[in-house]
Amino acid sequence: MEFGPAHSSMLDLVDRWQREGTYPLFPLITQAATTRARIGVPHARPGSDDTHGRPVTVFGSADYLGLARHPEVVEGALAATRRFGTGTYGTQAVGGYTRLHQELETAVADWSGRPAALLFPTGMQANLGVLATLAGPRDHVFADRFNHQSITMGVRLSGATLHVFRHNDPAHLAQLLRTAGPPDRSGRRLIVVDGLFSADGDLAPLAEIADLAERHDALLVVDEAHSAGTLGPQGRGAAELCGVLDRVDVVTGTFSKAFASTGGFVCADADVVTLLRHSADAYLLSLGLPPGTVGAALAALSVLAREGTERRRRLQDNARTLRTRLHAAGVGTAGSAAHVVVIPVGTMDRTAHVTRQLAERGLMVCPLFPPAVPIGGARLRLGVCAEHTEEDIGHAAALIAAALAETAPQAGPAGGTPVRGTA
Numbered sequence: 001m002e003f004g005p006a007h008s009s010m011l012d013l014v015d016r017w018q019r020e021g022t023y024p025l026f027p028l029i030t031q032a033a034t035t036r037a038r039i040g041v042p043h044a045r046p047g048s049d050d051t052h053g054r055p056v057t058v059f060g061s062a063d064y065l066g067l068a069r070h071p072e073v074v075e076g077a078l079a080a081t082r083r084f085g086t087g088t089y090g091t092q093a094v095g096g097y098t099r100l101h102q103e104l105e106t107a108v109a110d111w112s113g114r115p116a117a118l119l120f121p122t123g124m125q126a127n128l129g130v131l132a133t134l135a136g137p138r139d140h141v142f143a144d145r146f147n148h149q150s151i152t153m154g155v156r157l158s159g160a161t162l163h164v165f166r167h168n169d170p171a172h173l174a175q176l177l178r179t180a181g182p183p184d185r186s187g188r189r190l191i192v193v194d195g196l197f198s199a200d201g202d203l204a205p206l207a208e209i210a211d212l213a214e215r216h217d218a219l220l221v222v223d224e225a226h227s228a229g230t231l232g233p234q235g236r237g238a239a240e241l242c243g244v245l246d247r248v249d250v251v252t253g254t255f256s257k258a259f260a261s262t263g264g265f266v267c268a269d270a271d272v273v274t275l276l277r278h279s280a281d282a283y284l285l286s287l288g289l290p291p292g293t294v295g296a297a298l299a300a301l302s303v304l305a306r307e308g309t310e311r312r313r314r315l316q317d318n319a320r321t322l323r324t325r326l327h328a329a330g331v332g333t334a335g336s337a338a339h340v341v342v343i344p345v346g347t348m349d350r351t352a353h354v355t356r357q358l359a360e361r362g363l364m365v366c367p368l369f370p371p372a373v374p375i376g377g378a379r380l381r382l383g384v385c386a387e388h389t390e391e392d393i394g395h396a397a398a399l400i401a402a403a404l405a406e407t408a409p410q411a412g413p414a415g416g417t418p419v420r421g422t423a
């Protein structure tokens with residue numbers, strides 16, 4: 001098959017990393033736990049025995065509150081599977097909607113403090129569904145430059161005009177809101193941001209953004225993927241932390257992080273949810289969540305109603321300790337403000353090398369490459385968890401500092417070949 005230059009340079013990069021023994025993606029998990037795992041190092045060098053995997057401390061997981069192996073969550077998944085089987089075997093509209101799906105809609109709507117909720121197969125589909133349905137070709141969407149890629153994809157599907165504002169820059173957003181779009185202001189306006197940025201670790205200035213949304217009559221959509229369950233006094237996310245819960249119109253999120261399961265959700269007014277339920281293709285054209293997944297998420301929400309405050313406290317204490325230990329070891333964490341701790345590295349090659357070296361030395365982290373981050377801005381993302389110990393954190397900081405010190409920044413081009421699937 002003939003490939004164009006972009007495809008060829010991607011294939012060349014993968015081939016080179018594999019030959020050099022620095023390929024950093026798809027570590028093969030042979031045994032999993034929240035903070036410990038065994039992984040087979042990807043494309044291990046010839047002769048090495050990685051059949052059973054090597055033990056690693058996990059700092060690359062989004063199981064932030066450590067619920068993925070909580071006995072009640074595991075039992076929730078098992079009981080749901082025993083009762084309803086392994087799949088749903090029909091779209092939700094025509095036979096794949098169980099009592100458990102209905103219960104989870106109610107539970108997640110209650111969690112968010114909104115009248116209604118809808119479940120999507122993934123968080124990515126929730127963003128696609130919301131943007132492609134609520135915006136249309138006559139509308140204008142204002143989006144932070146560093147939003148999750150699924151938001152940009154949703155805007156493209158909608159046919160709306162996309163206005164990208166500089167990251168966390170409400171003044172630039174205000175300027176675009178004043179000047180963008182047709183003079184008669186026809187069409188709806190939507191502002192959409194991540195609550196906690198997945199590749200930068202910083203928080204959106206939601207109070208200022210909510211002011212602008214009100215002033216310019218724009219609908220405010222916040223993706224709480226990384227902040228749902230983890231931020232705010234009741235774990236309702238970045239909007240709760242910033243005191244603007246009632247000023248956000250639509251919340252999207254995922255069960256695949258703090259809620260120890262998988263699947264996406266949207267919480268909003270009843271009319272918005274009814275509209276999405278009957279017209280969002282990303283919802284209607286894909287089968288619903290398997291019952292076990294729904295049972296796990298329901299159980300996680302119920303555990304969090306009891307233990308959430310304490311788990312959130314431990315998570316944020318651990319995040320602070322990790323940042324402090326990294327800084328003390330001379331490692332920068334850019335704007336990281338919570339439990340998504342980001343370490344700028346620079347080139348793709350250096351990031352691949354450091355990730356691979358850490359895996360071989362017993363630490364699993366998540367590398368981020370373009371297009372998930374800007375070209376030249378490859379980085380490591382560490383997911384702290386409520387279950388990490390001080391010893392885990394000290395060990396991770398020391399290994400990372402050593403790996404970075406050993407890999408001097410490379411001169412030359414910043415390594416611009418996009419590698420997909422790393423956000």
Ligand SMILES: Cc1ncc(COP(=O)(O)O)c(C=O)c1O
Nearest residue numbers: 122123124148198225254256263
């Ligand atoms: C900010 C953000 N939104 C949405 C998603 C997509 O969620 P899901 O994994 O459920 O598709 C992710 C990544 O997982 C994310 O980081």
